[in-house]
Amino acid sequence: xxxxxxRRLIQTAGxxxxxxxxxxxxxxxxxxxxxxxxxxxxxxDPDKVELLKRQFGLDKPLPTQYLIWLVGNDWMQVDKxxxxxxxxxxxxxxxxxxxxxxxxxxxxxxxxxxxxRLPNTIYLTAITILVAVLVAIPIGIISAIRxxxxxxxxxxxxxxxxxxxxxxxxGLILILxxxxxxxxxxxxxPLLPSGGMTSIDISGFxxxxxxxxxxxxxxxxxxxxxxxxxxxxxxSMLDVIHQDYIRTARAxxxxxWNVLTRHGLRNALIPLVTLLALxxxxxxxxxxxxxxLFAWPGMARLYYQAALERDYPVLMAVLIIGAxxxxxxxxxxxxxxxxxxxxxxxx
Amino acid sequence: xxxxxxxxxxLLILIALLALSGCQPKSGTxxxxxxxxxxxxxxxxxxSFNPIVTDTGYDALVMELVMLGLSDxxxxxxxxxxxxxxxxxxxxxxxxxxxxxxxxAVTWKMREDVxxxxxTPVTADDVIFTxxxxxxxxxxxxxxxxxxxxxxxxxxxxxxTVNYASIYTGxxxxxxxxxxxxxxxxxxxxxxGFAAWDCARQPLSNGPFVLxxxxxxxxxxxxxxxxxxxxxxxxxxxxxxxxIPDTSVRKTMLLNGDADLDMWTTEPMIxxxxxxxxxxxxxxxxxxxxxxxxxxxxxxxTTDSVATPHPILSDLxxxxxxxAAIDVDTISKEFFLGYAKPAWTEFFREPYVCNIPRPEFxxxxxxxxxxxxxxxxxxxxxxxxCRGCATAEEGYxxxxxxxxxxxxxxxxxxxxxxxxxxxxxLGIKLNxxxxxxxxxxxxxxxxxxxxxGNFDMDIWDDGYAGVDPTxxxxxxxxxxxxxxxxxYNFMRWSNDEFETxxxxxxxxxxxxxxxxxxxxAAILEEELPILPLFTAVNADAHSARLQNVQxxxxxxxxxxxxxxxxx
Numbered sequence: 022x023x024x025x026x027x028r029r030l031i032q033t034a035g036x037x038x039x040x041x042x043x044x045x046x047x048x049x050x051x052x053x054x055x056x057x058x059x060x061x062x063x064x065x066d067p068d069k070v071e072l073l074k075r076q077f078g079l080d081k082p083l084p085t086q087y088l089i090w091l092v093g094n095d096w097m098q099v100d101k102x103x104x105x106x107x108x109x110x111x112x113x114x115x116x117x118x119x120x121x122x123x124x125x126x127x128x129x130x131x132x133x134x135x136x137x138r139l140p141n142t143i144y145l146t147a148i149t150i151l152v153a154v155l156v157a158i159p160i161g162i163i164s165a166i167r168x169x170x171x172x173x174x175x176x177x178x179x180x181x182x183x184x185x186x187x188x189x190x191x192g193l194i195l196i197l198x199x200x201x202x203x204x205x206x207x208x209x210x211p212l213l214p215s216g217g218m219t220s221i222d223i224s225g226f227x228x229x230x231x232x233x234x235x236x237x238x239x240x241x242x243x244x245x246x247x248x249x250x251x252x253x254x255x256x257s258m259l260d261v262i263h264q265d266y267i268r269t270a271r272a273x274x275x276x277x278w279n280v281l282t283r284h285g286l287r288n289a290l291i292p293l294v295t296l297l298a299l300x301x302x303x304x305x306x307x308x309x310x311x312x313x314l315f316a317w318p319g320m321a322r323l324y325y326q327a328a329l330e331r332d333y334p335v336l337m338a339v340l341i342i343g344a345x346x347x348x349x350x351x352x353x354x355x356x357x358x359x360x361x362x363x364x365x366x367x368x
Numbered sequence: 369x370x371x372x373x374x375x376x377x378x379l380l381i382l383i384a385l386l387a388l389s390g391c392q393p394k395s396g397t398x399x400x401x402x403x404x405x406x407x408x409x410x411x412x413x414x415x416s417f418n419p420i421v422t423d424t425g426y427d428a429l430v431m432e433l434v435m436l437g438l439s440d441x442x443x444x445x446x447x448x449x450x451x452x453x454x455x456x457x458x459x460x461x462x463x464x465x466x467x468x469x470x471x472x473a474v475t476w477k478m479r480e481d482v483x484x485x486x487x488t489p490v491t492a493d494d495v496i497f498t499x500x501x502x503x504x505x506x507x508x509x510x511x512x513x514x515x516x517x518x519x520x521x522x523x524x525x526x527x528x529t530v531n532y533a534s535i536y537t538g539x540x541x542x543x544x545x546x547x548x549x550x551x552x553x554x555x556x557x558x559x560x561g562f563a564a565w566d567c568a569r570q571p572l573s574n575g576p577f578v579l580x581x582x583x584x585x586x587x588x589x590x591x592x593x594x595x596x597x598x599x600x601x602x603x604x605x606x607x608x609x610x611x612i613p614d615t616s617v618r619k620t621m622l623l624n625g626d627a628d629l630d631m632w633t634t635e636p637m638i639x640x641x642x643x644x645x646x647x648x649x650x651x652x653x654x655x656x657x658x659x660x661x662x663x664x665x666x667x668x669x670t671t672d673s674v675a676t677p678h679p680i681l682s683d684l685x686x687x688x689x690x691x692a693a694i695d696v697d698t699i700s701k702e703f704f705l706g707y708a709k710p711a712w713t714e715f716f717r718e719p720y721v722c723n724i725p726r727p728e729f730x731x732x733x734x735x736x737x738x739x740x741x742x743x744x745x746x747x748x749x750x751x752x753x754c755r756g757c758a759t760a761e762e763g764y765x766x767x768x769x770x771x772x773x774x775x776x777x778x779x780x781x782x783x784x785x786x787x788x789x790x791x792x793x794l795g796i797k798l799n800x801x802x803x804x805x806x807x808x809x810x811x812x813x814x815x816x817x818x819x820x821g822n823f824d825m826d827i828w829d830d831g832y833a834g835v836d837p838t839x840x841x842x843x844x845x846x847x848x849x850x851x852x853x854x855x856y857n858f859m860r861w862s863n864d865e866f867e868t869x870x871x872x873x874x875x876x877x878x879x880x881x882x883x884x885x886x887x888x889a890a891i892l893e894e895e896l897p898i899l900p901l902f903t904a905v906n907a908d909a910h911s912a913r914l915q916n917v918q919x920x921x922x923x924x925x926x927x928x929x930x931x932x933x934x935x
């Protein structure tokens with residue numbers, strides 16, 4: 022097993038390296054660039070362009086830019102003021118030494134930018150997925166054991182609708198209903214806030230305030246997940262409860278509850294757990310619609326803005342972190358599956 | 369076990385919601401007793417407080433709350449002193465011209481009663497520090513006019529002289545206006561450089577407000593600067609700037625009273641807010657952004673209009689016909705909800721208003737012009753071809769690309785489609801493309817469509833800030849600006865008389881400038897390298913309780929935040 026893990030990790034490193042080259046090429050070769058002036062002036066003055074190119078390191082050929090991004094430029098001479106004369110070594114260390122460069126937009130280190138947004142995304146997405154799983158599991162179980170009942174059919178319809186309803190529309194409707202229309206009977210203000218992680222005038226941690234701000238974003242984001250997981254668990258459960266060992270357990274005289282949970286659910290959950298492991302990258306990537314609608318300062322918004330403005334360092338960092346999280350979560354899913362299901366073994 | 373767990377759970381959720389709503393603290397609509405507080409909503413986090421670096425508009429918005437320049441521009445285009453005691457002019461001896469050498473020296477006298485929030489006085493040292501940081505070749509930035517400055521000399525603690533190597537007409541806003549403010553020499557770290565210093569994210573204030581908190585991506589909090597030099601101002605104790613990316617949510621917040629000011633309100637939102645008793649919309653007295661059609665006078669894919677002229681657009685009659693076939697009034701009414709004003713020349717803003725007669729919407733005249741120019745539809749397919757035209761091969765089909773950018777939104781896309789329809793009726797076939805602004809305006813080396821000449825006709829909006837169009841005209845119409853990545857003359861247009869006039873307007877003689885500008889207006893009217901169509905509105909929606917908000921085409925709406933009051 023250890024050799025298997027080691028082998029996979031080495032493959033991961035190789036894959037990430039190859040991906041980094043591919044992503045770097047794609048990001049840079051796509052039309053448009055950070056110097057096309059997204060700002061209100063529609064264009065950047067030509068005199069400013071040379072200066073910015075030098076400050077962003079875009080005046081070098083692409084392979085050199087990639088090399089500097091990877092290993093830095095503190096080992097080579099750079100011309101810092103554009104006068105043609107080398108002025109000493111550069112200051113960048115490269116991502117292999119943990120320096121992801123600085124954002125073209127804010128001039129802050131990329132890791133700082135990500136560090137400000139990532140906890141918010143993990144916080145929201147983890148709670149969304151948790152709520153989704155907690156709701157989906159009972160729904161999935163009941164749908165399976167009461168197959169084709171009214172509950173099952175209505176939940177099936179609901180899950181198709183849930184996957185089909187655009188998140189964006191749903192979120193706007195929720196804001197309209199709970200923020201614009203419904204009023205809080207105690208304070209007279211809106212029933213739920215329109216967005217944000219906390220109320221502005223609260224300092225410190227207020228659990229009630231946090232929960233109130235989570236309700237709508239989690240509702241919007243979780244709907245699709247609930248639909249997806251409950252369907253999955255339903256079919257997984259259906260597979261399991263028709264197995265021989267379930268019939269044996271019932272024949273042994275075990276209670277229905279015991280049969281369903283200890284023997285049925287435990288096995289039915291295995292594929293769900295691995296599915297969850299595969300969904301882990303969403304913790305890092307976030308959901309663009311939810312974050313935009315509910316003004317949640319998260320990774321998806323950061324990435325979207327960086328893409329629009331061609332903020333290459335932020336883009337590359339988010340892409341590489343995203344790629345790493347997907348590859349590693351796949352590995353985790355494989356390992357979990359082997360751990361939970363003794364019939365699976367790797368060499 | 370046969371119970372369907374529907375109703376009880378639903379009831380439970382409802383009860384839980386009600387219970388939690390009791391936990392919810394009072395929202396920000398009722399300010400605490402004795403303090404006044406407002407909320408501004410914007411869609412994006414400002415990258416920093418330094419607009420010179422990024423120029424997104426949001427940076428300038430927050431900068432205007434905390435920092436001052438030597439001067440600033442009001443909504444009517446008048447420059448007024450901020451840190452300066454008075455504006456330097458030729459009359460008061462502040463501006464000394466050397467006509468023979470073609471140089472000038474501008475002496476600024478500063479106010480002596482302005483302090484930074486930590487009590488340090490704002491002095492000429494800060495101005496010189498700002499200048500030196502901007503011109504640093506490694507870590508600096510760029511502002512208009514900076515290349516004309518030869519040196520900045522300190523005279524005493526509150527006066528300095530800026531020596532220009534040529535006549536620069538924008539000297540009044542050299543260290544002020546929309547983008548430039550004075551940075552504190554004792555607080556900013558010069559070694560970090562103007563482009564990246566930390567004081568652009570943790571600014572030291574000398575303006576009406578002080579930054580007290582910034583939660584990245586979420587909100588910024590500003591409190592009243594007790595040391596502000598204007599007595600009794602600002603009237604507002606606290607400003608919260610909240611980042612709300614979605615337009616509908618911002619509008620709902622305005623209507624609900626949870627937001628007091630929305631920036632750059634668009635026409636559809638203005639129309640929706642009309643008639644609402646608790647929301648007002650401030651419009652700028654004059655408009656800046658002119659929606660215009662750019663003609664590529666060089667063949668698509670090339671950048672030399674002399675060697676490879678455009679087979680269709682290089683004929684002036686074609687450009688005139690296109691202009692005559694576009695119904696600007698309908699566009700304004702239907703797609704811009706009546707908020708767009710026709711503009712057919714660059715010179716419609718004070719003080720350079722030139723008397724150019726408004727072109728008529730006359731589709732028949734347009735058709736006649738095209739016939740005369742040798743473009744006729746002989747095969748009956750609705751699209752004209754070259755039949756004896758002067759600029760293309762016989763049989764060349766009158767078909768072109770028509771591009772615009774996506775970020776403006778639906779009104780512009782509808783306008784583009786409508787124009788294509790009108791020109792289609794005329795017999796010109798247009799293939800529509802909507803691209804990201806980033807691709808449209810990128811450098812030619814980055815695949816930029818306009819810089820590389822890869823277009824036929826474009827439509828988008830631009831306009832100059834402040835009162836001085838000189839640099840704007842140079843960037844769009846000068847021959848030197850036609851070289852890819854050296855300017856924005858992607859029409860690749862040139863006119864010798866215009867070039868001469870352009871050189872001549874770099875003078876402080878206002879009478880001559882006015883005359884020369886109007887001569888330039890006449891040339892542009894004759895040759896039509898660009899078709900100005902209409903100006904889009906510059907508006908900011910605000911709650912009725914927030915007073916003295918004045919939208920400005922020359923600056924962000926916070927330019928006069930010190931004067932805001934609450935009813």
